[in-house]
Amino acid sequence: MRSRADCLALDAADPLAPLRDLFTLPKGVVYLDGNSLGALPKATPHRIAQVMHAEWGTDLIKSWNTAGWIDLPRRIGDKIARLIGAGAGEVMVADSTSVNLYKALSAAAAIARFDSPRRNVIVSERGNFPTDLYIADSVARANGLELTLVEPNEIAAHLDDRLAVLMLTHVDYRGGRIHPMAETTRAAHRAGALMLWDLAHSAGALPVELGGDGSPESAADFAVGCGYKYLNGGPGAPAFVWAHPRHTARMDAAGWRQPLSGWLGHAAPFEFSADYRPAAGIGRFGCGTPPILSLAALDCGLDVFGSAEALGGIAALRRKSIALTELFIEQVEAHCAGHDLQLVSPRDPQQRGSQVSFAHPNGGYAIVQALIARGVIGDFRAPDLLRFGFAPLYTRYVDVDDAVGALAAVLDSGEWREPRFHQRAAVT
Amino acid sequence: MRSRADCLALDAADPLAPLRDLFTLPKGVVYLDGNSLGALPKATPHRIAQVMHAEWGTDLIKSWNTAGWIDLPRRIGDKIARLIGAGAGEVMVADSTSVNLYKALSAAAAIARFDSPRRNVIVSERGNFPTDLYIADSVARANGLELTLVEPNEIAAHLDDRLAVLMLTHVDYRGGRIHPMAETTRAAHRAGALMLWDLAHSAGALPVELGGDGSPESAADFAVGCGYKYLNGGPGAPAFVWAHPRHTARMDAAGWRQPLSGWLGHAAPFEFSADYRPAAGIGRFGCGTPPILSLAALDCGLDVFGSAEALGGIAALRRKSIALTELFIEQVEAHCAGHDLQLVSPRDPQQRGSQVSFAHPNGGYAIVQALIARGVIGDFRAPDLLRFGFAPLYTRYVDVDDAVGALAAVLDSGEWREPRFHQRAAVT
Numbered sequence: 001m002r003s004r005a006d007c008l009a010l011d012a013a014d015p016l017a018p019l020r021d022l023f024t025l026p027k028g029v030v031y032l033d034g035n036s037l038g039a040l041p042k043a044t045p046h047r048i049a050q051v052m053h054a055e056w057g058t059d060l061i062k063s064w065n066t067a068g069w070i071d072l073p074r075r076i077g078d079k080i081a082r083l084i085g086a087g088a089g090e091v092m093v094a095d096s097t098s099v100n101l102y103k104a105l106s107a108a109a110a111i112a113r114f115d116s117p118r119r120n121v122i123v124s125e126r127g128n129f130p131t132d133l134y135i136a137d138s139v140a141r142a143n144g145l146e147l148t149l150v151e152p153n154e155i156a157a158h159l160d161d162r163l164a165v166l167m168l169t170h171v172d173y174r175g176g177r178i179h180p181m182a183e184t185t186r187a188a189h190r191a192g193a194l195m196l197w198d199l200a201h202s203a204g205a206l207p208v209e210l211g212g213d214g215s216p217e218s219a220a221d222f223a224v225g226c227g228y229k230y231l232n233g234g235p236g237a238p239a240f241v242w243a244h245p246r247h248t249a250r251m252d253a254a255g256w257r258q259p260l261s262g263w264l265g266h267a268a269p270f271e272f273s274a275d276y277r278p279a280a281g282i283g284r285f286g287c288g289t290p291p292i293l294s295l296a297a298l299d300c301g302l303d304v305f306g307s308a309e310a311l312g313g314i315a316a317l318r319r320k321s322i323a324l325t326e327l328f329i330e331q332v333e334a335h336c337a338g339h340d341l342q343l344v345s346p347r348d349p350q351q352r353g354s355q356v357s358f359a360h361p362n363g364g365y366a367i368v369q370a371l372i373a374r375g376v377i378g379d380f381r382a383p384d385l386l387r388f389g390f391a392p393l394y395t396r397y398v399d400v401d402d403a404v405g406a407l408a409a410v411l412d413s414g415e416w417r418e419p420r421f422h423q424r425a426a427v428t
Numbered sequence: 429m430r431s432r433a434d435c436l437a438l439d440a441a442d443p444l445a446p447l448r449d450l451f452t453l454p455k456g457v458v459y460l461d462g463n464s465l466g467a468l469p470k471a472t473p474h475r476i477a478q479v480m481h482a483e484w485g486t487d488l489i490k491s492w493n494t495a496g497w498i499d500l501p502r503r504i505g506d507k508i509a510r511l512i513g514a515g516a517g518e519v520m521v522a523d524s525t526s527v528n529l530y531k532a533l534s535a536a537a538a539i540a541r542f543d544s545p546r547r548n549v550i551v552s553e554r555g556n557f558p559t560d561l562y563i564a565d566s567v568a569r570a571n572g573l574e575l576t577l578v579e580p581n582e583i584a585a586h587l588d589d590r591l592a593v594l595m596l597t598h599v600d601y602r603g604g605r606i607h608p609m610a611e612t613t614r615a616a617h618r619a620g621a622l623m624l625w626d627l628a629h630s631a632g633a634l635p636v637e638l639g640g641d642g643s644p645e646s647a648a649d650f651a652v653g654c655g656y657k658y659l660n661g662g663p664g665a666p667a668f669v670w671a672h673p674r675h676t677a678r679m680d681a682a683g684w685r686q687p688l689s690g691w692l693g694h695a696a697p698f699e700f701s702a703d704y705r706p707a708a709g710i711g712r713f714g715c716g717t718p719p720i721l722s723l724a725a726l727d728c729g730l731d732v733f734g735s736a737e738a739l740g741g742i743a744a745l746r747r748k749s750i751a752l753t754e755l756f757i758e759q760v761e762a763h764c765a766g767h768d769l770q771l772v773s774p775r776d777p778q779q780r781g782s783q784v785s786f787a788h789p790n791g792g793y794a795i796v797q798a799l800i801a802r803g804v805i806g807d808f809r810a811p812d813l814l815r816f817g818f819a820p821l822y823t824r825y826v827d828v829d830d831a832v833g834a835l836a837a838v839l840d841s842g843e844w845r846e847p848r849f850h851q852r853a854a855v856t
Contacts, residue, residue: 033488048477056465057473062805065853071854097716126702130697130701130704134694135690138686138687236720261566262526263562269558270856272558274558274577276565287524288523288667289524289664291662291663372490426498426499426698
């Protein structure tokens with residue numbers, strides 16, 4: 001068990017501590033939901049004001065060229081590429097994670113079947129984030145494929161000659177369990193299938209190596225991810241999509257056409273040609289005109305990682321993230337024993353993302369609400385999870401101490417049983 | 429021919445003149461490209477700053493409930509509904525126009541074929557905006573349909589028993605020609621087909637009556653539209669989608685499933701159910717998490733129409749728009765005669781949207797560039813069009829006079845022949 005003084009000492013010795021100053025965080029609040037909506041970088045409001053006044057308001061339509069709006073999806077993509085083990089020019093920012101998944105999974109399935117026509121199954125995890133499953137179901141229906149949902153321990157048994165694409169979320173949104181990326185990708189490839197990763201809960205929080213661990217067969221095929229969680233791009237920030245260059249180079253040969261064939265995925269949109277001719281590389285994953293204000297905010301979120309680079313970058317962030325989650329588990333188990341909380345996240349930090357979830361048999365929602373009333377913001381995930389995210393860019397060790405103190409108080413007092421904490425909000 | 433004094437007098441007498449004060453417009457610029465990117469409403473920067481500081485920065489994740497982010501796509505949709513002859517609750521803001529077209533056209537085709545299985549043709553106009561044609565081609569491929577592109581005068585001949593959906597853009601993006609909405613919809617319906625409208629160049633600029641002219645068969649079926657043109661939602665603002673309630677009520681019965689079945693089109697996204705269950709009504713057209721900063725900016729753009737309501741609303745805006753385009757044509761033909769400019773837009777104002785295009789045999793691009801150098805911003809549309817938009821919310825009669833003066837000067841001086849005006853930018 002650590003004391004508050006221990007936590008303060010950890011913060012004082014934390015080489016990443018200065019990064020918190022790059023964010024605006026409300027006073028009196030312990031924010032442990034950066035895995036759902038990242039905090040506001042201090043630079044963002046100024047940049048957005050500039051986009052509004054100087055670019056939109058003053059230069060108006062000219063800003064597509066003069067302010068480089070037209071290149072923003074690729075320039076921001078390059079910043080994301082550095083966080084996920086992808087190369088420059090390989091990542092495109094566009095649309096939402098759901099829409100990007102529709103494109104990427106459709107491409108993966110088409111290429112897998114082009115290589116092996118009898119492969120007609122997409123496998124994913126039953127507990128994957130629902131939108132991924134809904135979209136996978138749509139892609140499967142649209143392409144005459146079968147979607148098979150399995151438990152994590154059943155994946156290996158489904159790596160067979162019917163498998164077209166294995167589609168997994170790298171870090172589970174509920175418990176935070178990590179799928180080992182290179183190892184899983186290699187297994188899918190050895191089965192002759194393609195590997196698609198959703199990086200919603202990993203990009204910006206832990207090292208992601210889409211390029212693999214050195215062996216070519218460990219390099220993934222497709223990925224999508226979210227801009228508004230650990231990348232701090234703001235509510236509903238645009239998402240990103242990646243495809244390995246070996247695939248973008250042969251999509252035409254494989255007869256795959258981007259279903260969402262909007263003009264900004266065209267090789268020359270301003271020729272206004274009646275015929276669709278896809279842009280080279282990842283460019284064809286563009287579709288409609290992107291929301292520039294939200295893109296610019298995402299750009300600011302990524303600039304924070306530029307500042308983190310000098311302090312050790314993603315590797316250092318991961319070390320701190322593990323230290324934070326280890327501390328949280330240790331403190332909860334020490335201070336909240338006997339209150340029916342059960343650790344759902346992996347106890348081994350190497351298998352755990354930047355979040356910790358505990359199950360509570362009947363109080364999950366209400367305990368989270370009672371914590372929020374005390375200024376500690378985590379979230380509830382059905383049916384019974386209290387989920388706490390530890391964004392290493394701005395979370396302090398003392399925040400962990402405060403959060404556990406509040407959780408113990410909520411449980412010890414029984415205040416979470418008050419009816420007001422059981423009223424459901426639209427968004428939980 | 430009108431004098432500058434005449435134009436100043438028209439502005440002085442213009443009941444809509446105060447609306448210009450609701451916008452920030454750069455000094456020394458005549459902006460005739462609001463049909464491509466609408467101007468910045470003065471209220472927008474303050475609202476966006478508030479969203480960033482108070483909602484995102486301070487209330488963080490709670491703002492999905494407390495600031496009503498979760499309802500924003502529907503609340504803004506209701507403001508758009510009032511401009512396009514749709515009912516409350518029938519319009520959803522989401523994604524881009526291209527993505528919304530993919531959803532809406534897919535729904536229209538499915539319902540048309542559910543009613544008449546042999547109908548397997550989508551008809552559109554060869555000169556439709558390219559992204560519409562690219563997306564229609566994708567929808568046709570995905571659903572085993574045929575896409576037939578015709579000239580406007582050939583549409584009637586294609587209203588036959590193979591037609592599933594007639595998909596047209598209400599106001600042509602190049603010449604600004606209006607398709608008569610109720611009449612065209614009625615003709616499509618009499619042929620047994622469904623009617624889908626793209627309102628990119630009409631919503632906010634002229635009266636749109638999706639609900640028809642009183643007869644039930646003149647009520648359209650589906651529509652999509654753009655937030656960043658006449659609605660002044662900012663660069664890349666989210667788009668909107670509408671479906672007649674008679675269709676949203678029977679989509680399940682018709683076996684149509686939204687292909688982009690993301691979680692925010694789910695009936696209860698925060699149940700995190702593994703099964704997709706579409707939201708009621710237009711709600712199922714949601715997909716991923718929407719970009720809140722860009723949504724809030726669109727909301728501000730629409731609030732301007734609330735202010736316009738007291739001054740006569742869309743009907744008054746249309747009267748002014750016609751007066752502006754009439755004046756522009758008259759002045760160009762008076763001051764720029766003998767310079768090979770040819771009016772491409774309909775001469776009859778009832779058939780013309782809020783824009784005027786002239787063709788020039790070889791100088792289209794360069795003349796537009798030379799005009800921009802003189803502070804008059806229109807745009808070029810391949811292959812040979814000079815296009816000028818007259819957003820009636822903020823364009824003055826004296827702007828028309830200034831623009832024609834600059835155009836005459838560019839042509840009389842021959843300065844557009846200078847090489848610098850021929851260098852192509854990425855975005856034209």
